[in-house]
Amino acid sequence: MASRQVKKILVVGGGTAGWMTAAYLARWLESTAIQVTLVESEQIGTIGVGEATVPGIHQFIRDLDISEPEFISATNATFKLGIEFADWAGEGTHFFHPFASYGVPIEDRPFHKTWWSAKSQGYTTGLDKFCLCTQLARAGKFAQPGFDQDSRLAWYNYAYHFDASLFAKFLRGYAVKRGVSRIEGKVKHIQLDAASGFIQSLAMESGQIIEGDLFVDCTGSTALLIDKTLGVGYEDWSKWLLCDSALAVQTSRVMAPDPFTRSSARTAGWQWHIPLQHRVGNGYVYSSQFISPEQAHRELLENLAGALTTDPRLIRFTTGMRRDFWHKNCVAIGLSGGFLEPLESTSISLIQTGIAKLTSFLVDFEINEQHIAQANHLNRLEYERIRDFIILHYKLNRRSQPFWQHVRAMEVPATLMEKIALFRASGDIKLGEQESFKEDSWISMFYGFGLEPRGLEPSIDPEKIRTIMNNMAGAIQKGAVYANAHVEFLKTVVKGKFREYG
Numbered sequence: 001m002a003s004r005q006v007k008k009i010l011v012v013g014g015g016t017a018g019w020m021t022a023a024y025l026a027r028w029l030e031s032t033a034i035q036v037t038l039v040e041s042e043q044i045g046t047i048g049v050g051e052a053t054v055p056g057i058h059q060f061i062r063d064l065d066i067s068e069p070e071f072i073s074a075t076n077a078t079f080k081l082g083i084e085f086a087d088w089a090g091e092g093t094h095f096f097h098p099f100a101s102y103g104v105p106i107e108d109r110p111f112h113k114t115w116w117s118a119k120s121q122g123y124t125t126g127l128d129k130f131c132l133c134t135q136l137a138r139a140g141k142f143a144q145p146g147f148d149q150d151s152r153l154a155w156y157n158y159a160y161h162f163d164a165s166l167f168a169k170f171l172r173g174y175a176v177k178r179g180v181s182r183i184e185g186k187v188k189h190i191q192l193d194a195a196s197g198f199i200q201s202l203a204m205e206s207g208q209i210i211e212g213d214l215f216v217d218c219t220g221s222t223a224l225l226i227d228k229t230l231g232v233g234y235e236d237w238s239k240w241l242l243c244d245s246a247l248a249v250q251t252s253r254v255m256a257p258d259p260f261t262r263s264s265a266r267t268a269g270w271q272w273h274i275p276l277q278h279r280v281g282n283g284y285v286y287s288s289q290f291i292s293p294e295q296a297h298r299e300l301l302e303n304l305a306g307a308l309t310t311d312p313r314l315i316r317f318t319t320g321m322r323r324d325f326w327h328k329n330c331v332a333i334g335l336s337g338g339f340l341e342p343l344e345s346t347s348i349s350l351i352q353t354g355i356a357k358l359t360s361f362l363v364d365f366e367i368n369e370q371h372i373a374q375a376n377h378l379n380r381l382e383y384e385r386i387r388d389f390i391i392l393h394y395k396l397n398r399r400s401q402p403f404w405q406h407v408r409a410m411e412v413p414a415t416l417m418e419k420i421a422l423f424r425a426s427g428d429i430k431l432g433e434q435e436s437f438k439e440d441s442w443i444s445m446f447y448g449f450g451l452e453p454r455g456l457e458p459s460i461d462p463e464k465i466r467t468i469m470n471n472m473a474g475a476i477q478k479g480a481v482y483a484n485a486h487v488e489f490l491k492t493v494v495k496g497k498f499r500e501y502g
């Protein structure tokens with residue numbers, strides 16, 4: 001295939017994926033003559049969920065040159081320091097996955113290894129006491145991290161919870177202002193070029209024909225272009241990730257918003273709690289093999305604070321990924337490209353990295369087969385690594401219901417088994433290429449689920465180690481005391497007393 005020059009890009013779909021893509025392209029192509037058009041159908045609508053993020057979102061906001069306070073106000077966002085996992089390691093337990101590391105190395109040894117060796121000798125202060133981010137979250141507080149400080153103890157990261165519909169609206173305003181054309185209506189038919197098999201044009205229900213050189217499929221799980229038209233198949237991962245349904249509902253806010261997402265284990269899945277400034281997003285992600293929709297509905301309602309402001313809505317999904325996210329002149333971004341359940345809030349971040357791959361591999365604005373192959377390879381690695389991290393949560397659970405017993409006993413990918421085995425044997429974490437979750441995330445899971453490495457000896461005098469560690473924990477505790485309550489901190493954003501990220 002000769003390279004093909006791109007002059008016109010069509011983004012099909014106006015959900016989170018569509019408007020993130022259009023906004024990013026508008027900024028990226030500002031000084032070129034390349035046109036961007038987005039087609040969306042209000043009648044079909046969007047999935048309307050997807051409100052918790054990971055810290056990578058800062059890069060997106062920065063790339064678009066959006067002011068952080070403006071973004072927070074426009075989307076009714078709150079701050080997110082990580083995720084609390086309630087009841088996953090057994091009824092009554094909870095642990096925290098922070099956007100941060102634990103302690104600092106002692107005598108060049110990774111802190112977690114020193115801590116586990118001290119624990120095996122009777123040290124009782126928990127690993128989470130060495131993480132300011134976790135301590136702030138537990139106290140319902142928020143402060144901006146000390147990125148520029150020498151002290152690594154004061155370093156952590158944060159993300160946001162935001163209103164998905166306000167986010168899309170905000171990005172739509174941004175994109176349209178920068179020249180993106182928007183066409184409302186349903187795509188009825190897609191015309192292919194007989195010789196190349198490339199997509200040539202979209203035929204709208206209105207009769208309008210829209211031509212393009214590059215098509216971004218953001219049509220959600222319908223995958224109208226990449227699947228229904230080009231026939232690029234889907235790799236189904238539901239043998240490892242059994243949840244296939246979610247009941248989503250919004251409730252009124254009855255308490256100050258937590259600076260974290262909560263994931264509470266339930267009979268056959270888990271429930272999310274995402275606090276925004278004006279309301280709370282909730283949902284029960286479950287496996288329909290182990291619980292009926294009626295039982296799940298009941299269990300969800302029994303575990304909500306606040307009044308319902310929407311009716312519970314059932315969403316079905318198949319966990320997995322598109323075999324190739326880029327095929328010929330079509331790139332699948334968002335749910336058309338794959339779906340991993342929202343346990344670690346990774347979908348919006350996958351949209352972002354999908355856009356990054358599209359723009360990096362569209363070298364000189366040309367569609368080139370070699371570049372497409374590289375992009376697909378990296379995309380696959382990224383998806384598989386996240387998949388393994390999510391499976392880990394199920395594999396290590398300590399609950400007793402049939403669903404949980406099943407997922408604990410199931411065979412998991414060899415890549416994941418290797419990571420677990422290595423950690424058990426040595427306390428080491430081996431990261432591969434395109435790994436979204438770094439060492440600290442794996443440590444927080446192993447710690448939270450009570451998995452211990454074997455035979456870690458103290459590297460220096462145990463008494464000296466204890467003294468150093470106690471000093472660290474004390475410094476973190478002091479830091480947490482000085483921070484504001486999250487809800488108070490949010491007011492400083494509104495009052496304009498906010499320092500931009502980083």
Ligand SMILES: Cc1cc2nc3c(=O)[nH]c(=O)nc-3n(C[C@H](O)[C@H](O)[C@H](O)COP(=O)(O)OP(=O)(O)OC[C@H]3O[C@@H](n4cnc5c(N)ncnc54)[C@H](O)[C@@H]3O)c2cc1C
Binds near residue numbers: 248
């Ligand atoms: C239960 C659940 C919870 C989630 N929680 C999170 C979370 O906390 N964090 C996170 O990062 N992600 C989360 N996600 C994922 C997140 O919701 C999606 O990644 C994100 O919303 C992107 O969706 P989308 O834009 O691909 O699809 P959609 O929102 O479905 O948008 C599809 C668009 O295509 C248009 N369209 C479709 N067919 C046609 C047609 N024929 N003609 C014209 N237009 C058409 C539709 O009108 C719509 O505009 C969650 C997903 C689920 C299912």
